[in-house]
Amino acid sequence: MRIYQSSMTIRHLREFAKRHPTAKPNVLLSYALLGNDLPHFIGKNRSLFQSLILDSGVFSLQKPGAQQTPEELYPKFKTFAQYNTSAWDLIFNFDLHFGLDSYDKNLEFQIDLEQASIPVVSVIHNIYNDDVDKILSRGLPEHKTVAIGQCEGRTVIKNVEPVINKLHQAGAKIHFFGSSEYRLMAKLPIWSCDSSSWSKYPSIGVLLFWNPKNDMRFDKTDKIHFPKYQDAKTPTGCIYYRDYDYLKDFEEYLGSNLNFTLADMMGEEADLNRAVANMLYYCQLEKKIEEQQRLLGFVLPE
Incomplete structure (x- = not known):
């Protein structure tokens, strides 16, 4: 299990490595919020953490005071991801739409990014319809990761379990956006999630x-x-x-x-x-979740 700690800074990573050198966090960075730390993350300080995810930053644009429009952000994100693909373990799709009818709209961005040789992760925003079947019918990419994004009721196990089980049985690695609740992660075959609570x-x-x-x-x-x-x-x-x-x-x-x-x-x-x-x-919580997942018989990739 990987818990990607979002909005990380190099200052925090260096202090953590100094005090606990054997544990390596997983890190998620938002393209819309990338700062002066970036060269350290993808360069000389890469050894301070285990793996690195790039999020498009679209969610940040929904907040009051956003400095960019989606039309301004998308070409920048696409160019950056295209020329820095190898620096990231995963790159999430530019999911501009979060509604229950968003799959086909977001697929346009995904196809455009894939055609630019950027292996982006599909995100599901509706766990109640056939979006999961649409994703699987396209075939899992090499990274095999599919994400569960914003959707009302998704943190209720009985609601999300059918979709997660279908993805798991198809060989997908499931990422759960914006939540790291033990009571949910430890009971389902979820491969990774992300959280900003470490800093909040x-x-x-x-x-x-x-x-x-x-x-x-x-x-x-x-x-x-x-x-x-x-x-x-x-x-x-x-x-x-x-x-x-x-x-x-x-x-x-x-x-x-x-x-x-x-x-x-x-x-x-x-x-x-x-x-x-x-x-x-959060580094320890990863292990606790893994232990419980194994007790339930879930076999997940490293």
Whole structure:
């Protein structure tokens, strides 16, 4: 199982590698948000992570304040992907449309990119119709990857399971966009997913910890809150660190894995340190998901 940590920076990767050199994260970058770090990702610092995905960045254009239109972004994305194909393990299609009737519209972009020798990944935005059959009828590309994109109800197992099983039985590697929920990933033959929570949680002072002492819970994740300000409210579903029953366990975990102390989660470099700690959580979550998938008999590619 691969969890692609999105919007990564070289600064975070370097700090993570310094503190935990044996674990290598998987990284997703958005073309629309590529910055000055790019030469490091596809050049001299490539050894700091396991694999690298390029997303077109179309989703970023849906947000208020977007600096480009799709008409401006597409030719730039196409040219960049065409001349840098080998730098990426996977490149996702330019899925401009997210509606239930979007497959044929997005297929136009996919065909155009494929004709430019860019092996893009198809994305399903409707898990209730025959879009999966249309994708399989075209034949799986060499990378064999198909993605499940935005679609209402897709995080309900009974809704998405038929599509995922059909893809899995056809030999596809399934990527699940924008979610890394253990309760979903561990119960289905999903090969990869992506998440930006490694960086979003630190901004509100939240650290993720897989607590093996949570014997009665399927998902053993605890969300521990280290507020930036004394009067900050603890987010729903999180535990204020002073009230956390397993704080000593968490402190030992930080120390043995990353050489951090609890004070490092609240000091001047707290945002960086928290992000690094959450990066490790996701690297470990990959293994936890793999273990459960194997127990269910799912045989997935490395």
